[in-house]
Amino acid sequence: MATELWPWKADLVIPSETGAGKRVLDDVLEQLAAHDWSEHDVHSVHLALEEALVNAIRHGNRSDPDKRVFISCKISPERLWIQIRDEGAGFKPEDVPDPTDEEHIEIPSGRGIMLMRAFMSRVEYNDVGNCVEMEKQRLAR
Amino acid sequence: MAAHRRLEVSEVGDVTVVRFVDRKILDEASIQELGTELFQLVEQENRGKLVLNFSKVDFLSSAALGKLITLDKKVKARSGKLKLSNIRPEIYEVFAITKLNKLFDIKDDEADALAAF
Numbered sequence: 719m720a721t722e723l724w725p726w727k728a729d730l731v732i733p734s735e736t737g738a739g740k741r742v743l744d745d746v747l748e749q750l751a752a753h754d755w756s757e758h759d760v761h762s763v764h765l766a767l768e769e770a771l772v773n774a775i776r777h778g779n780r781s782d783p784d785k786r787v788f789i790s791c792k793i794s795p796e797r798l799w800i801q802i803r804d805e806g807a808g809f810k811p812e813d814v815p816d817p818t819d820e821e822h823i824e825i826p827s828g829r830g831i832m833l834m835r836a837f838m839s840r841v842e843y844n845d846v847g848n849c850v851e852m853e854k855q856r857l858a859r
Numbered sequence: 860m861a862a863h864r865r866l867e868v869s870e871v872g873d874v875t876v877v878r879f880v881d882r883k884i885l886d887e888a889s890i891q892e893l894g895t896e897l898f899q900l901v902e903q904e905n906r907g908k909l910v911l912n913f914s915k916v917d918f919l920s921s922a923a924l925g926k927l928i929t930l931d932k933k934v935k936a937r938s939g940k941l942k943l944s945n946i947r948p949e950i951y952e953v954f955a956i957t958k959l960n961k962l963f964d965i966k967d968d969e970a971d972a973l974a975a976f
Contacts, residue, residue, distance in 0.1 A: 736887055761918070761949050768885060768920050776887075818958040824932060826925030829957045833921055836956040 724792040724799075725753070732787050734779040734804075739771035742789055746800070753795045759856050762837035763798060769830035770802050770850055778804030778848055798854040808847030865893045868900065871973055875906040883918040894926035898933060907939035910972040914945035919953055931963060940964075944972040 726749045732738035746767060750760045771787070779785035785805040792799045817828040835841045840853040867878040877900070881889060900906045911927075913919075927943075934941040944966045946954065954960040966972040 740886070758949065764918065765920065765953070772887075772920070772922065823958065823962055824928055826928040827921075829921035829924055832957060833953060 726793040766834040766837045774804035778806030803849035874908040884923040942972040
């Protein structure tokens with residue numbers, strides 16, 4: 719049964735404020751700890767979600783108070799699945815320059831997506847580029 | 860000397876040692892403030908030798924990395940030197956993934972950083 723696969727699920731709509739994103743993040747991290755995820759995994763998820771929420775609120779919705787961010791999240795002892803959608807115009811992740819290239823290394827932005835990809839097991843954007851779906855498989859105990 | 864809210868600033872000889880007050884360098888307002896205080900050390904207080912001690916920090920987002928990159932540029936533009944120290948493994952991973960461990964001079968601890976000037 720689905721409830722057995724995902725003991726914790728949440729669907730939330732938040733305003734375009736980073737404070738609102740933080741409350742969601744705190745709930746998710748609390749659930750991971752409750753499901754006995756390791757500190758390293760919790761840190762990885764924390765970083766990826768922080769980056770994804772900031773991207774949705776600041777870059778996607780441009781902090782427009784009339785726009786919202788839609789979040790769906792599921793957590794099991796083994797896996798986290800999360801989808802974050804904003805109401806912005808979207809973007810093409812492949813157009814973001816590689817921040818590790820020598821010519822871009824001193825540019826102070828553009829590292830969020832790279833960190834999301836490094837710290838999560840899977841990161842995918844929809845075609846429009848306003849919705850990111852991420853999964854994290856916890857490390858073997 | 861200007862008052863700092865996000866930083867603890869001390870001097871060891873002619874080197875300025877900066878410790879971060881916050882464990883998590885996350886929200887936008889704090890990061891903005893942090894950037895302003897860091898840049899002030901270089902641009903207004905003319906400090907040319909800086910060690911940033913990360914011993915208290917256990918979380919750093921990409922926006923905070925951006926401030927460090929800008930600081931590094933400002934220090935280099937004035938022929939100064941910036942060193943980072945006491946970075947815990949989870950945070951070092953962030954520097955390594957983004958290859959910023961190549962851009963910054965990162966030392967294990969403050970004594971190593973001070974000895975490297």
